[in-house]
Amino acid sequence: MRGIDSSTVDVVRLVTVREVQARLRSKAFVVSAVILLVMVVVGIVVGGIVGKSAADDTTPVAVVSGVTLPSSDGLDVTTAPDREAAEQLVRDGEVDAAVVPDGGQLGFRLVGLDSAPTDVVAALSVSPEVDLLDPDALPPGLISLVGIAFGVVFFASAVTFGQSIAQSVVEEKSTRVVEILMAAIPARALLAGKVIGNSVMALGQIVAIAVAAAVTLAVTGQDNLFTLLGPSALWFVGFFAIGFVLIAALFAASAALVSRQEDVGSVTTPVMMLLMIPYFLIVFAADDPTILGIMSYVPFSAPIGMPVRIFLGTAQWWEPVLSLLIVLVSALVVVLLGARVYENALLRTGGRVKLAEALRG
Numbered sequence: 001m002r003g004i005d006s007s008t009v010d011v012v013r014l015v016t017v018r019e020v021q022a023r024l025r026s027k028a029f030v031v032s033a034v035i036l037l038v039m040v041v042v043g044i045v046v047g048g049i050v051g052k053s054a055a056d057d058t059t060p061v062a063v064v065s066g067v068t069l070p071s072s073d074g075l076d077v078t079t080a081p082d083r084e085a086a087e088q089l090v091r092d093g094e095v096d097a098a099v100v101p102d103g104g105q106l107g108f109r110l111v112g113l114d115s116a117p118t119d120v121v122a123a124l125s126v127s128p129e130v131d132l133l134d135p136d137a138l139p140p141g142l143i144s145l146v147g148i149a150f151g152v153v154f155f156a157s158a159v160t161f162g163q164s165i166a167q168s169v170v171e172e173k174s175t176r177v178v179e180i181l182m183a184a185i186p187a188r189a190l191l192a193g194k195v196i197g198n199s200v201m202a203l204g205q206i207v208a209i210a211v212a213a214a215v216t217l218a219v220t221g222q223d224n225l226f227t228l229l230g231p232s233a234l235w236f237v238g239f240f241a242i243g244f245v246l247i248a249a250l251f252a253a254s255a256a257l258v259s260r261q262e263d264v265g266s267v268t269t270p271v272m273m274l275l276m277i278p279y280f281l282i283v284f285a286a287d288d289p290t291i292l293g294i295m296s297y298v299p300f301s302a303p304i305g306m307p308v309r310i311f312l313g314t315a316q317w318w319e320p321v322l323s324l325l326i327v328l329v330s331a332l333v334v335v336l337l338g339a340r341v342y343e344n345a346l347l348r349t350g351g352r353v354k355l356a357e358a359l360r361g
Contacts, residue, residue, distance in 0.1 A: 011185045015193020016200070023164065023201045033205055036156055040149070040209050041216050047145070048220040059119040060095040062086040067099050067108045074123040087111055096120060140287055146229070147286030147308045150236055153209055154304050155279045157240070158247050161202040162271065165194055165248055166255035166264050169342075173259045178346055187343040195248040195335070202244050206237055232311035235320055239303035239327060246299060246331035247271065249338035256345040257353045267352070274300045282308065289314060296323050299330035 023029050058076040063069065064086050065079055078095055080086035086098035090113050097117035102109040110117055110124075172178040181190055210233050217226040254267040278301030285291040286308060295305025296319065306323045309315040337359070345358040 008186065008189050011189040012192045012196065015185075015190055016197040019168070019194055019197025020201055022168070023161075023198070026164075029160070029164070032156075032160055033208075036153070036205070037209055037212055040153070041212055043149070044213060044216045044222070045220060048217075048222050059097075059117075059123060061117075061120050062089040062095045062098040064098070064100050064108075067101055069099065069108075070124060075120065083111075099124075143308075143312065144283075144286045146232075146311055147282040147304070150232075150304050150307055151279045151282040153206065154236075154240060154243075155275055157202050157205055158244060158275055159272070161198045161244070162247050162251040162275075163264075163268070165198050166251045166268050167261065168194065169252055169255035169346075170258060170261055170264050173256070173346065173349060174261065176349075182347060187346055188339050191249075191252055191339055191342045194252055195245060198248055199241070199244050202248075203237070203241050206240050210237055228311065232307040235310050236303065236307040239306060239324060242324065242327050242331055243299065243303040246327070246334045247275070249331075249335045250274075253338035253341040253345075253358075256342045257355065257358060259349045259351075263352060277301070278304050297326055299327050302327050 058074055060076045060078065062078045062080045062085075064083055065081055069075075069077075078089065080089060080098070083098075083100045086095075086100055089095045090098050090111060093113075096112070097120045098111040099108050099120075100111055101107065110120060172181065178190075213229075213233070214226060217223070217229070250271045251268060254271055255264055257267050258264065278295055278298070281291055281295060281301065282304050292305050292309050292312075292314075295301040296309055296315070298305070302323045306315065306320055310320060341355065341358040344360075345353040
């Protein structure tokens with residue numbers, strides 16, 4: 001086997017630069033990357049607006065001067081000088097109800113327009129004290145949203161760049177450009193350049209999304225969510241950086257088995273399934289600790305499952321490290337096997353090469 005010398009490193013660097021330039025020149029890639037980035041930013045902005053609206057959801061009510069309310073929580077109080085002024089505000093639609101003096105036990109009564117102001121009644125009702133068993137528990141909806149966000153970003157980026165690798169490999173085979181390349185550089189150097197180049201671009205996209213999300217959260221005043229998401233987002237970037245190398249090697253090796261663009265879908269379908277399964281699991285079972293625990297240690301789903309567990313605070317300190325090591329070892333094994341398949345099948349044109357034959361060489 002040829003050792004890794006300076007000339008091989010130079011070749012890998014040249015192929016890497018070529019792959020990066022090819023992605024940057026692709027309008028489809030640029031458009032899809034911008035769309036994904038905009039979707040993340042818009043999702044955060046909309047979520048912040050909805051959350052703030054829910055937090056600031058108060059009922060406008062007019063209160064005659066001198067009337068004391070037991071509580072003003074949930075009420076937007078407008079003081080009126082007398083009953084007539086308060087009732088006029090109700091008729092004008094500026095408030096939902098008026099609180100006016102009354103000689104009864106409470107000392108006030110409500111005036112509505114055409115129906116009982118139930119929101120005001122509920123706000124003024126006496127409520128018992130409530131003890132919370134887990135005041136720091138996260139809302140189930142937030143857990144699902146975070147899981148879906150990690151799943152969408154991982155799935156979209158992995159598929160986009162993985163398919164680009166597959167199409168590039170088959171294009172070089174179908175046009176016989178690969179024969180010229182193989183006469184000048186080793187097959188494994190060509191594969192390494194493709195994997196590294198696309199991994200750099202994919203990681204760059206993930207980092208850009210993470211930075212955009214952090215800035216958007218800070219600008220929209222969602223500091224609490226920014227603090228909660230910070231550690232899990234950093235781990236997600238780390239998992240993606242290693243996990244995508246595994247995925248890229250699979251796409252490249254799979255594509256090397258065929259010589260026509262029409263056949264790319266058939267050989268890359270198993271890889272697509274491996275990416276779709278964890279995506280659907282996180283969408284439908286983000287709040288299931290058993291499924292999340294299993295996902296955390298499966299190489300194809302760990303980049304989604306473990307960051308979600310870190311966000312939930314259910315992962316011990318050593319679990320992300322162990323999971324990352326599993327992904328790293330798996331990536332090394334897949335890269336070695338993928339390189340063997342790629343090297344043995346790259347120059348075989350015509351019909352589809354069987355995987356067993358490519359492994360045997």
